[in-house]
Amino acid sequence: MFDDSAAPGPDAPGPDGFGTAVPGLDLDRFRAFFAEARPGAVTGPLRARVIAGGRSNLTYEVTDGSGRWIVRRPPLGHVLATAHDMSREHRVMTALAGSGVPVPETYALCADPDVIGAPFYVMEKVDGTPYRDAAELAPLGPARAAAIGERMVDTLAALHRVDPDQAGLTGFGRPDGFLERQVRRWKKQLDASRSRDLPDADALHARLAANVPAQSPPAVVHGDYRLDNLLVDADDRIAAVLDWEMATLGDPLTDLALLLVYMRRQAPGPGQGDAMRAAGFPSPDEVAARYAERSGRDLASLGFYVGLACFKLAVISEGIHYRYLHGQTVGEGFEAIGAAVEPLLKSGLEALEELGEE
Template sequence: MAAFDDGDLPGLRLAPFRAFFERARPGAVAGPLRAQLVPGGRSNLTYEVTDGRSSWIVRRPPLGHVLATAHDMAREHRVMTALAGTGVPVPATYALCEDPDVIGAPFYVMEKVEGVPYRNAAELRPLGAEQVARIAGRMVDTLVDLHGVDPAGIGLAGFGRPEGFLARQVRRWKRQLDASYTRDLPEADELHALLEAGLPAESPPAIVHGDYRLDNLLVGDGGRIAAVLDWEMATLGDPLTDLALLLVYMRRRTPVPGEGDAMRAPGFPSAEEVAARYAERSGRDLSALGFYVALACFKLAVISEGIHYRFLQGQTVGKGFESVGAAVEPLLRDGIAALKDQA
């Protein structure tokens, strides 16, 4: 991780941030602020800010081109605030700023939770196969716990529109792709048409995370899940979209945003074992899983193309963006194959 910087960072101006945070949390800041960019993200920007005594995490949208409805800071803040006190571990939320004039974009401030966002097999291997299996199992169980939360019971009854969720997802990601095209992608049109024609009956609705994977979790002592992070795409809808996206991350042979090779660590279950554990613990029907996998491939392809667009425009911060565009066409092909295999 880079060292803390006494000055401003791209996307974060410390003086106006301090003024806002001191109004929102009087007495919280005790000294001069320093900040560092937290590496690893390919979408929203995440910073750690400290006064030398306390530390906080600040989240804001990426610089430059931002897709419509994406990178919603108020959405992330709302769902984490609502989930506090449930069985789903989330950081405490401290403040939300929806005024883009403060640091250049809306942002929110949350607790810094101690834990490791495991991404690579090399990071997991020293833990041993038994502990890796335990972590992976808890990853699945936490997803089941999330999908078992009653949205109305925690004030999220109006957080989304579950009816017609899958059809809207297909339309939404096509619109997002149309806004970020950098080249001809005929397989995108083919996959989109197949998804439109193959909509299944939806699974009973739940809170959907939208980007659930191991490195969006912080793993604490003893392999417990200390926090679930990155809620920017959370909504109410069909929870099997979360499971399918997790499975696509696990099965990938080519890079996708944020993906590592953690699933190759000894002890990590297969995608089939993960799906079976989810089905057993949730009681949900996975007979149409091929559609959900195809939709997840389409979604990741669109996200990758959006990141590739920002990279070409010089609007990304950090390293690792130059290879993201190479993931798009393999993802589209995998999505087509998932639907044809199910047919």
């Protein structure tokens, strides 16, 4: 007789990772919503899986056996909706459709938390690879890695050429005083998670506050632009820019500077790999030069922006370190995050010194 005591239950995920029960997404309630929002889209039983990606929001792939969709919602148990605003992600991607910036097509937004327990939105499943590690790029060879890097830069420049008003993004952010607010915001975040004396943090903040440059013409800012937040297709083209949860209107050079800091870091942080250091990939200097050429923007004050990006990443890392010390992190690798803070702060100070700032 067949012994099914060890057989998976009907809700257990199959070999492909899809199942009928996933945390945070009630498929019956989702089906009822989506069938009304997109009549005829769903034609069979739904299954889903949680996929990696995103700074903190949960991402699911849902299928009925023929169609596939991506669903995004805030983390489980999250109560501060303003920190994980689904409508902002949905709005910016919807606005950028047809702009020349590759984004997934958006299908529906549900602002009612009673449907699955939190607001969520549904978008197109785009095929592509989010390259995170240099080992993933290595089989492509230096020439293809170079082409991907160049297209990464060109896509960022294209984003920063979008007119927010023409795209329907008026009021999406407050460009005036953006840099000053960024300096204040990250200092406030640091003060909320201090667990040790960091004199370079105070020095870097003081230097940034005293040397805010004239702001670059405002644009749509992604907020966390890097290679592993892009999907690259089989022809090495950028198929989609993902993870818009930090998007706003502001100074676009903050996007470029953060990208450069990610590229220059010797030790990647959580969720960030070393793909941009693969053989053939453009150097940080080459990235900056190509961006200047493609965007037409003045990079004379780039040292300030790099200093600000270092300060931002240092504060984020210190916050993770603080939560690790208080037993509030889940997963591996957090014990080393604290060691990344002081090198980031020193890099920020060096960026300002190279610019000759006082």
